[in-house]
Amino acid sequence: MKILICGKGGSGKSTVSALLAREIAGRGTRVLVVDADESNFGIYRMLGFDQPKDFMESLGGKRALSERLMRFIRSERREALSIIPEEFQIKDIPPEVVVGDEMVKLVAIGKIHNFGEGCACPMGALAREFLEKLRTNGEYVIVDTDAGIEHFGRGVETGCDKIVAVIDPCYESVQLSEKIAEMGEKIGKDVFFIVNRIDEDSEDILDMIDRDRVIGVIPKRKDLFRASLTGGALPEIAIMGEIADRLIR
Ligand SMILES: Nc1ncnc2c1ncn2[C@@H]1O[C@H](COP(=O)(O)OP(=O)(O)OP(=O)(O)O)[C@@H](O)[C@H]1O
Numbered sequence: 737m738k739i740l741i742c743g744k745g746g747s748g749k750s751t752v753s754a755l756l757a758r759e760i761a762g763r764g765t766r767v768l769v770v771d772a773d774e775s776n777f778g779i780y781r782m783l784g785f786d787q788p789k790d791f792m793e794s795l796g797g798k799r800a801l802s803e804r805l806m807r808f809i810r811s812e813r814r815e816a817l818s819i820i821p822e823e824f825q826i827k828d829i830p831p832e833v834v835v836g837d838e839m840v841k842l843v844a845i846g847k848i849h850n851f852g853e854g855c856a857c858p859m860g861a862l863a864r865e866f867l868e869k870l871r872t873n874g875e876y877v878i879v880d881t882d883a884g885i886e887h888f889g890r891g892v893e894t895g896c897d898k899i900v901a902v903i904d905p906c907y908e909s910v911q912l913s914e915k916i917a918e919m920g921e922k923i924g925k926d927v928f929f930i931v932n933r934i935d936e937d938s939e940d941i942l943d944m945i946d947r948d949r950v951i952g953v954i955p956k957r958k959d960l961f962r963a964s965l966t967g968g969a970l971p972e973i974a975i976m977g978e979i980a981d982r983l984i985r
């Protein structure tokens with residue numbers, strides 16, 4: 737089962753990805769978190785891990801992938817570009833690009849590291865192929881994405897089974913949730929909503945979104961905020977139990 741977490745910038749995608757991974761692992765199922773956000777680095781800290789090396793490095797790095805992509809675009813051939821040659825399992829991912837513990841592992845597809853290094857297209861193409869070719873063996877895969885909907889344009893959702901949009905209390909997030917639901921439906925994927933960072937001033941957001949899709953409401957919490965301020969691992973929060981029940985039933 738592969739679950740993709742998406743939503744507006746800063747809505748809580750990485751927080752929800754990390755909390756959900758810990759919740760599922762706490763039930764005895766191994767989890768791979770795939771960091772498909774090429775800009776933000778933070779999810780390894782939320783999980784209490786060291787920063788992983790980019791998966792892209794195990795394939796020769798960004799320059800090599802960019803050159804392959806450019807050759808493909810310029811060529812007459814129209815068959816699919818294959819970056820990863822075979823179907824693979826979590827155990828086949830090179831260990832030097834994986835961090836984690838017994839139950840939760842993390843792999844980061846690729847990050848922008850330097851000024852002027854070029855766009856993130858190679859990372860998008862790689863993320864799509866990684867998820868399409870990854871064969872699970874009872875494990876859960878949680879994919880933390882970049883802000884907005886560019887990953888839909890890149891087709892990263894193709895290899896995923898379920899889509900979760902994290903909605904924070906602002907109108908931009910409401911609008912984006914409609915777009916995500918529409919695009920998810922078009923590609924035949926179930927789309928769920930998690931409403932995040934809610935307090936008594938923002939509860940009415942629940943009247944502005946498709947409630948049938950809502951699988952949980954996470955309140956605005958001081959402990960989550962403090963963890964992000966100090967860079968520490970996230971605390972466990974009880975509501976994730978109910979959310980996981982609804983998501984993976
Ligand atoms: N329920 C919550 N209560 C309080 N703070 C929260 C909650 N959820 C997330 N936050 C805080 O909101 C900020 C953004 O969260 P997070 O980094 O998870 O969002 P994101 O969607 O992954 O952001 P980005 O688009 O930058 O990747 C962080 O400081 C995080 O600690």
Ligand SMILES: [Mg+2]
Nearest residue numbers: 749750773776
């Ligand atoms: Mg994030």
